[in-house]
Amino acid sequence: xxxxxxxxxxxxxxxxxMPQLDFATxxxxxxxxxxxxxxxxxxxxxxxxxxxxxxxxxxxxxxxxDLAAAEELKQKAVEAEGAYNKALNDARAESQKIAxxxxxxxxxxxxxxxxxADAEIAAxxxxxxxxxxxxxxxxxxxxxKVAGDTAKEIIxxxxxxxxxxxxxxxxxxxxxx
Amino acid sequence: xxxxxxxxxxxxxxxxxxxxxxxxxxxxxxxxAIIGLLVMGTRKRAIVPSRTQSVAELAYxxxxxxxxxxxxxxxxxxxxxxxxxFIFIVFSNFLGxxxxxxxxxxxxxxxxxLALLVFVSVTLLGFYKHGLxxxxxxxxxxxxxxxxxxxxxVEVISYFVRPVSHSIRLAGNVMAGHAVIKVFAAFAGNLLxxxxxxxxxxAMFGMEVLVSFIQAYVFTILTCVxxxxxxxxxx
Numbered sequence: 220x221x222x223x224x225x226x227x228x229x230x231x232x233x234x235x236x237m238p239q240l241d242f243a244t245x246x247x248x249x250x251x252x253x254x255x256x257x258x259x260x261x262x263x264x265x266x267x268x269x270x271x272x273x274x275x276x277x278x279x280x281x282x283x284x285d286l287a288a289a290e291e292l293k294q295k296a297v298e299a300e301g302a303y304n305k306a307l308n309d310a311r312a313e314s315q316k317i318a319x320x321x322x323x324x325x326x327x328x329x330x331x332x333x334x335x336a337d338a339e340i341a342a343x344x345x346x347x348x349x350x351x352x353x354x355x356x357x358x359x360x361x362x363x364k365v366a367g368d369t370a371k372e373i374i375x376x377x378x379x380x381x382x383x384x385x386x387x388x389x390x391x392x393x394x395x396x
Numbered sequence: 397x398x399x400x401x402x403x404x405x406x407x408x409x410x411x412x413x414x415x416x417x418x419x420x421x422x423x424x425x426x427x428x429a430i431i432g433l434l435v436m437g438t439r440k441r442a443i444v445p446s447r448t449q450s451v452a453e454l455a456y457x458x459x460x461x462x463x464x465x466x467x468x469x470x471x472x473x474x475x476x477x478x479x480x481x482f483i484f485i486v487f488s489n490f491l492g493x494x495x496x497x498x499x500x501x502x503x504x505x506x507x508x509x510l511a512l513l514v515f516v517s518v519t520l521l522g523f524y525k526h527g528l529x530x531x532x533x534x535x536x537x538x539x540x541x542x543x544x545x546x547x548x549x550v551e552v553i554s555y556f557v558r559p560v561s562h563s564i565r566l567a568g569n570v571m572a573g574h575a576v577i578k579v580f581a582a583f584a585g586n587l588l589x590x591x592x593x594x595x596x597x598x599a600m601f602g603m604e605v606l607v608s609f610i611q612a613y614v615f616t617i618l619t620c621v622x623x624x625x626x627x628x629x630x631x
Binding site: 236240241245247249252256268270275277 | 397400401402411412413414415417419420423424426427430431434435438441442443445449452453456457475476477479480481483484500502503504505506509510513567571
């Protein structure tokens with residue numbers, strides 16, 4: 220223990236306190252420091268700084284180019300979208316036009332057919348009415364005859380000779396009522 | 397304080413100016429580390445950088461924007477010199493954080509040389525660029541006339557104190573951190589306070605890592621400020 224402290228004390232005395240203030244080592248440190256600085260300076264200025272600088276500017280250039288390309292592509296995309304929309308609108312207008320034409324065509328055809336059918340129907344109904352009228356006339360005549368015959372028969376059955384004229388007149392009067 | 401002493405590498409008794417010492421060794425290791433990060437890391441020159449390359453680019457961009465922001469566009473001409481200082485200090489500091497290592501930047505001899513290099517070159521640059529107008533740096537033309545001579549004295553003194561504070565700040569911070577860790581380590585021999593001492597060492601180590609970077613940053617940004625004064629001496 221004693222020798223250890225003695226040794227430490229001796230060492231401290233030899234180094235005269237702080238090694239930083241031991242001026243004997245100054246020339247040595249300064250010499251090696253200057254060499255180190257020169258070496259670092261040469262490494263940096265010859266190799267590192269140009270290299271890193273070129274890498275950084277190259278990257279900057281690449282980024283700028285890519286951004287420009289992206290801008291261009293975006294422009295193209297916008298144009299394509301415009302063309303697409305235009306085509307879509309054209310197609311839509313075209314289809315609407317075709318639809319309207321077809322509709323009009325069908326409408327005219329339909330109108331013609333309807334009017335034709337109407338005429339036909341009118342002709343048919345007129346014919347039918349005429350037929351009905353004839354039948355009705357016939358029917359009325361038959362009714363008169365049947366009524367006259369029946370009335371004569373009834374009267375004959377009662378034993379009275381029927382006056383054909385009176386019967387007919389009576390029937391005609393009735394038919395009117 | 398043993399960690400700070402300069403020793404001959406190959407057992408020579410006297411340390412001459414050319415003797416390879418542990419300072420030589422650790423400065424050489426700093427150079428190797430710099431080559432490893434900045435030369436090997438950027439070898440591929442990839443557009444999409446690898447991790448090492450992006451660290452190298454980060455260091456480049458950090459110092460580059462510092463010089464540009466503080467000293468202006470004209471300052472970029474001196475960017476390689478500033479980068480040399482920054483990268484040397486950063487690597488010396490961080491390598492010095494390894495156990496059993498030696499930290500060149502903990503020595504006044506080293507930091508004084510660094511600060512004097514900045515001081516002398518910046519002063520010469522100022523006179524070279526502006527001639528005697530560079531002295532306008534000391535003549536505060538925006539102050540009232542009677543005050544100007546007094547301010548000039550203050551400015552001159554502060555100008556010449558620059559290299560002192562510039563160098564002592566770096567060496568002092570690095571040395572103090574290492575010394576405090578050493579003090580904690582000395583306490584670790586006592587079983588009772590050993591846990592506390594270990595916690596202290598860990599905490600100090602973390603702070604020292606921070607200080608290693610911050611002091612390199614401070615040294616570099618002050619260099620940029622001095623450079624700006626040389627390029628634009630008027631107030």
